[in-house]
Amino acid sequence: xxxVEQHPSTLSVQEGDSAVIKCTYSDSASxxxxxxxxxxxxxxxxxxxxxxxxxEKKDQRIAVTLNKTAKHFSLHITETQPEDSAVYFCAAxxxxxxxxxTFGTGTQLKVEL
Amino acid sequence: DAGVIQSPRHEVTEMGQExxxxxxxxxxxxxxxxxxxxxxxxxxxxxxxxxxxxxxxxGMPEDRFSAKMPNASFSTLKIQPSEPRDSAVYFCASxxxxxYGYTFGSGTRLTxx
Numbered sequence: 001x002x003x004v005e006q007h008p009s010t011l012s013v014q015e016g017d018s019a020v021i022k023c024t025y026s027d028s029a030s031x032x033x034x035x036x037x038x039x040x041x042x043x044x045x046x047x048x049x050x051x052x053x054x055x056e057k058k059d060q061r062i063a064v065t066l067n068k069t070a071k072h073f074s075l076h077i078t079e080t081q082p083e084d085s086a087v088y089f090c091a092a093x094x095x096x097x098x099x100x101x102t103f104g105t106g107t108q109l110k111v112e113l
Numbered sequence: 114d115a116g117v118i119q120s121p122r123h124e125v126t127e128m129g130q131e132x133x134x135x136x137x138x139x140x141x142x143x144x145x146x147x148x149x150x151x152x153x154x155x156x157x158x159x160x161x162x163x164x165x166x167x168x169x170x171x172g173m174p175e176d177r178f179s180a181k182m183p184n185a186s187f188s189t190l191k192i193q194p195s196e197p198r199d200s201a202v203y204f205c206a207s208x209x210x211x212x213y214g215y216t217f218g219s220g221t222r223l224t225x226x
Contacts, residue, residue: 034214043204043217044156089156099144099208100169101215103156 002027004092006104013080014112021107023090024072030092033066033073034101038087047088048075080111117218119205125224131193134221136205137186146215147180147190148204156204162188195225 003026013019025033034049050057050064050073057064061080066073077084087108091101118137126132138145146161160170162182170180177196182188192199202222206215 043219044215045217046214049214099210099215100146100158100161102158105155 002030002092002094002102004090004102004104006090006107008107009105010108010110012110012112015080015082017080019077019080019084019109019111021075021088021090021109022072023074023092023104024070025092025102026071027092027094028068028071029094032093033064034091035064035075036089036091036103038089038106040086044089077109080109082111082113085109085111117205117207117216119203119218119221121221122219123222123224125226126195128196128225129194130225131191132195132199132223132225134190134203134205134223136188136190136218138188138205138207139216140186142207142209142216143185144208144210145182145188146206146208147188148206148217150202150204150220159190192223195223197225199223200225 004023006023011019031052035047036044037047038044048059048062048064050066052068055066061078063076087106089106090104093101120135143164147159149157149159159172160180161168165182178192180190200223202220204220205218208215
């Protein structure tokens with residue numbers, strides 16, 4: 001089955017700096033890669049996703065890049081703000097594979113003032 | 114839309130007791146997933162359903178765990194008998210074939226003492 005590795009496990013940045021979280025996946029058949037943000041005590045919420053026919057996708061301060069050859073994808077957050085502090089999860093699934101997502105282990109992002 | 118609804122939000126029970134967690138997916142969603150979240154193991158997929166039929170229960174840890182989906186609007190996850198190591202947050206999520214990202218419920222925080 002699919003295996004998703006995520007790094008780093010914790011990340012501390014100064015407000016206004018950029019943050020990058022990286023994930024690798026094992027199954028070359030995977031073609032859908034979402035990112036979820038989970039605030040303390042809350043549910044994971046989808047913030048951005050990318051499909052394998054696209055190399056990069058951007059939504060305001062958030063962007064995701066995908067390298068299918070290397071089987072890795074990354075989340076980039078620019079101009080970080082305190083409200084970006086949360087745990088971020090990457091995931092991977094295969095279209096037609098039952099929508100089953102395999103999640104990474106999460107990155108605790110702390111944005112310091 | 115009210116989103117994915119889970120109940121109860123919190124459950125404290127004694128070891129050996131039966132626990133039943135409930136989930137109502139978003140109307141029209143044909144996939145339903147049960148995940149368990151712990152600090153040590155992250156988000157683990159326990160079981161998922163498609164059109165009310167269990168597709169993959171390989172993540173169910175033991176025979177003490179069972180899940181049902183009697184209709185398109187309701188699912189249960191039962192633990193009998195419960196043990197302290199079952200303490201975790203249990204999330205239900207739903208999705209459709211057309212939209213691959215999940216919508217998570219608010220979760221049930223289970224504490225077994």
